[in-house]
Amino acid sequence: MRLLTHNMLSSNIKGVEKGFPLRIEAEKVVEKPVEMNADFLRKMFEKVEWKAFVEASRSMGYAQLPEEVDSGMLESDEFLSRFHHALLELHLEEGALVCPETGRRFPVNKGIPNMLLHEDEV
Amino acid sequence: MALLATSTIAFKTINTQIRSRSFLPAQRHLPLSSSPPSSSFFRTVSVKAMELEQKNPMVIDENGVLKKGIAEFYDESSAIWEDIWGDHMHHGFYPPDSTVSLSDHRAAQIRMIEQALRFASIPLGDERKWPKKIVDVGCGIGGSSRYLSEKFGATAIGITLSPVQAQRANALAAAQDLANKVSFQVADALDQPFPDGQFDLVWSMESGEHMPDKAKFVSELARVAAPGATIIIVTWCHRDLGPDEESLKPWEEKHLKKICDAFYLPAWCSTADYVRLLESLSLQDIKSEDWSPYVAPFWPAVIRSALSWKGLTSLLRSGLKTIKGALAMPLMIEGFKKDLIKFAIITCRKPE
Numbered sequence: 126m127r128l129l130t131h132n133m134l135s136s137n138i139k140g141v142e143k144g145f146p147l148r149i150e151a152e153k154v155v156e157k158p159v160e161m162n163a164d165f166l167r168k169m170f171e172k173v174e175w176k177a178f179v180e181a182s183r184s185m186g187y188a189q190l191p192e193e194v195d196s197g198m199l200e201s202d203e204f205l206s207r208f209h210h211a212l213l214e215l216h217l218e219e220g221a222l223v224c225p226e227t228g229r230r231f232p233v234n235k236g237i238p239n240m241l242l243h244e245d246e247v
Numbered sequence: 248m249a250l251l252a253t254s255t256i257a258f259k260t261i262n263t264q265i266r267s268r269s270f271l272p273a274q275r276h277l278p279l280s281s282s283p284p285s286s287s288f289f290r291t292v293s294v295k296a297m298e299l300e301q302k303n304p305m306v307i308d309e310n311g312v313l314k315k316g317i318a319e320f321y322d323e324s325s326a327i328w329e330d331i332w333g334d335h336m337h338h339g340f341y342p343p344d345s346t347v348s349l350s351d352h353r354a355a356q357i358r359m360i361e362q363a364l365r366f367a368s369i370p371l372g373d374e375r376k377w378p379k380k381i382v383d384v385g386c387g388i389g390g391s392s393r394y395l396s397e398k399f400g401a402t403a404i405g406i407t408l409s410p411v412q413a414q415r416a417n418a419l420a421a422a423q424d425l426a427n428k429v430s431f432q433v434a435d436a437l438d439q440p441f442p443d444g445q446f447d448l449v450w451s452m453e454s455g456e457h458m459p460d461k462a463k464f465v466s467e468l469a470r471v472a473a474p475g476a477t478i479i480i481v482t483w484c485h486r487d488l489g490p491d492e493e494s495l496k497p498w499e500e501k502h503l504k505k506i507c508d509a510f511y512l513p514a515w516c517s518t519a520d521y522v523r524l525l526e527s528l529s530l531q532d533i534k535s536e537d538w539s540p541y542v543a544p545f546w547p548a549v550i551r552s553a554l555s556w557k558g559l560t561s562l563l564r565s566g567l568k569t570i571k572g573a574l575a576m577p578l579m580i581e582g583f584k585k586d587l588i589k590f591a592i593i594t595c596r597k598p599e
Contacts, residue, residue: 130430133380133404135442145442159427169402172380213427231440237413239433240406240440244311247438 126217126236131181132173134238136224136231138246146177147222149184150230155216161209167199169212182211310459314408314435316511316568317457321409324569325388327561331552334419335360335390337453337481338542338590345544352548359481360394363452366536367479367594377401378448382471384436385454389416389429395450396429404441406434437463439471447476455482455521459513465524472597478530480521480593481538486586487519499587502578509575511568518591530595539583539590546580 136144179190189207191198198204221230222238229246232239328336332352339355340362370376377399383392386405389412396403407413416431434440436451437460449472458464468478485495485503494500503515518535525533552558553573562570582588 126432127427127430129402129427130404130432133445134432134440137438137440162427165400165427168379172402235414237410237417237432238440239410241314241408241433241435242438 126233126238127213128178128181128185128215129169129173129212130238131217131222132178134222134240136222136226136229137240138224138227138229138242141224141226143226144224146174146181146225147231148225149181149217150221150223151185151217152221153217153219154185155218156214157216159213161206163205166205166209166212170194170196170199170208173212178211182215185211185215185217187211187215310513313459313511313513318408318410320511320568320572321387321407322411323566324572325409325412325415327565327569329388329415330561331555331558332549333390334388334393336387337391338545340538340541341544343540343543352545355545356390357394360391360452362541363479363481363592363594366534366592367477368532369448369477378446378477380404380446380473381448381450382406382439382441382446384439384449384451384468385457386412386416386431387454388412389419389431391450391452392416392429392431393420393423393425395448396425397423399448401428401448403429405429405431406436406439407431408433408435437467439467441471443470444473444476445471447473449476449478451478451480451482453481453483455480456484456510456512456515461516461520462524465521466528469525469528469530469597474597475599476597478525478595478597480591482521482591482593483515484518484521484589484591485515486589487517495587502582502585502587506575506578506582509571509578518589518593521591521593525593525595529598531598533593533595535591535593537589538592539588542590543583546576546583550576550580 131147131149134147136147138144175194179192182188182190187210190211191204216236217233218236220233222233223230325336333356335353335356337356338359339352340359341355364371369378379399379401381392381395381399381401381403383389383395383403383405386392386407389405392403392405395401405416407416410433413431413433417426420426420429420431432440436454436458449468451468455461455464468480472478485499488494495503506512507514518537522533522535553562553576562573579588583590
């Protein structure tokens with residue numbers, strides 16, 4: 126699971142008011158290099174919830190992202206390459222995504238999160 | 248008992264199909280037995296299936312059991328489908344009264360996606376209005392997600408109950424260099440793991456028929472849709488009820504139940520039911536159409552592919568659930584012929 130995906134997921138347990146963002150428990154993180162596409166990154170920049178993204182990136186072992194951003198930074202190659210690395214090259218292979226309110230763990234196995242709820246959570 | 252009756256009907260129907268159409272080879276190039284299997288072989292398969300069925304009667308009135316059944320059915324059968332039909336697990340769209348060969352089917356499946364986009368009035372000519380974030384609800388092995396992502400340059404996220412499908416979908420995305428734009432997870436369409444208003448295209452291609460709670464299904468589609476987003480549902484429905492009808496006729500209920508048992512489907516609803524649900528959620532521009540005439544060649548083609556040498560050997564290797572599903576295919580043809588089953592498209596827009 127990449128952080129691009131993590132940035133779109135939330136806990137949907139019944140009664141939970143704020144299920145986003147899910148905390149990451151990283152057991153196995155793999156880096157897989159992929160070619161950078163600046164146009165794609167600029168498009169994604171508009172959509173990414175930045176604070177959640179920085180926090181998630183830190184949980185995955187990468188702390189090189191700025192806490193605050195503005196679109197001017199998209200001109201900087203240095204920034205783009207860090208953004209690219211954190212967004213697309215870090216993969217959570219094993220671990221869990223944790224509901225921020227209830228602490229419930231959604232397991233991540235072989236890179237795929239299992240977001241199915243139990244009977245009593247719907 | 249039902250399964251034996253089903254398989255006898257199935258066998259008779261298949262025999263008729265074979266006699267009335269030319270026997271076409273499977274898509275892959277394999278040594279092919281050109282004669283259909285013997286009737287005793289077919290009966291052996293169906294009797295075996297029935298014996299096993301009686302030992303493990305399937306209960307589908309519990310949603311948890313249904314979901315497990317759906318996951319296991321697709322865990323078991325997705326690979327064999329992909330092997331013969333490719334990565335789109337949905338009907339093709341065919342011009343009416345056309346004769347098609349097996350090689351046309353992939354094009355027809357792509358046509359189905361394109362026709363659905365057109366029907367929903369997605370402004371295909373204006374790139375600025377293209378969807379940028381797509382959710383594929385009941386994504387199979389991700390055929391639609393990858394196609395739409397490539398077409399629109401959008402991100403797509405797919406959800407399925409089947410871990411095997413999610414794995415395969417991700418692998419195919421990686422192989423097609425789309426892994427940075429498209430991802431798949433195991434999740435429930437009735438409780439989508441997304442915050443509200445995330446997606447500008449909400450896509451459900453032939454997954455609605457698996458949803459045990461249509462109201463919840465539709466409300467989740469609406470919830471995750473962003474303001475101004477388009478929702479596209481392509482699904483199997485039963486015919487609309489007449490003004491004086493409270494329910495389908497007993498033979499119709501029985502017929503659908505046989506299909507439900509084989510394909511892990513909960514109770515069916517009508518196209519009109521979907522329209523009512525969308526209206527109740529104040530969605531706009533609601534449109535629906537009966538596309539049954541455009542999918543007529545599909546089930547005969549699937550049956551032919553199942554009866555090819557490759558099809559049969561794959562089925563025997565796959566498992567009981569897949570075999571049961573295969574035996575129920577003639578029921579779909581019968582259902583369409585009797586105007587009971589409808590292939591429906593329903594689209595709408597979330598208000599800005």
